[in-house]
Amino acid sequence: MVDDRPARVEDVHALAAGMPHVTRVAGTGGNAVYQVGGKSFVFFRTPRPDAVDPDTGERYDDVIVFWVLGDEDKAAMVQDPGSPFFTTPHFNGHPSVLIRASRLHEIGRDELAEVVQDAWLSRASAKRARDWLAAHGTADA
Numbered sequence: 001m002v003d004d005r006p007a008r009v010e011d012v013h014a015l016a017a018g019m020p021h022v023t024r025v026a027g028t029g030g031n032a033v034y035q036v037g038g039k040s041f042v043f044f045r046t047p048r049p050d051a052v053d054p055d056t057g058e059r060y061d062d063v064i065v066f067w068v069l070g071d072e073d074k075a076a077m078v079q080d081p082g083s084p085f086f087t088t089p090h091f092n093g094h095p096s097v098l099i100r101a102s103r104l105h106e107i108g109r110d111e112l113a114e115v116v117q118d119a120w121l122s123r124a125s126a127k128r129a130r131d132w133l134a135a136h137g138t139a140d141a
Helices: 009-018 071-078 101-106 109-123 126-135
Strands: 022-026 032-036 039-044 063-067 096-100
Touching: 009 022, 009 032, 009 039, 009 101, 009 109, 032 109, 039 109, 063 101, 063 109, 071 096, 096 101, 109 126
Parallel strands: none
Antiparallel strands: 022 032, 032 039, 039 063, 063 096
């Protein structure tokens, strides 16, 4: 099914929770953290000093973190200045990208689904990843 309408925060929750073997835990600020096998793959970040509005200096309070499959994927997602995905010095060398919830509408729901699936695949056990890929007819299985 194609659903390329603008992505929404509730899509992040539904897509992450819909992956197999996922648990949702509360982060330090009560924020949602989605894990597979005890490893976080998507989480709603509490405001931190490294992600701030360049005009006001106020900390972003709507940052969502997605793990990625590797450095190449991360670079591809954040290198375009028009991309809603970004990183901060705090995440240098970390296999993840960030997006503000207020900018989710800049990507489609289908693209968001791919980002969530890749995040899950990057953190799931090798067997779970193989099983999921095989069940979804992916050539990588």
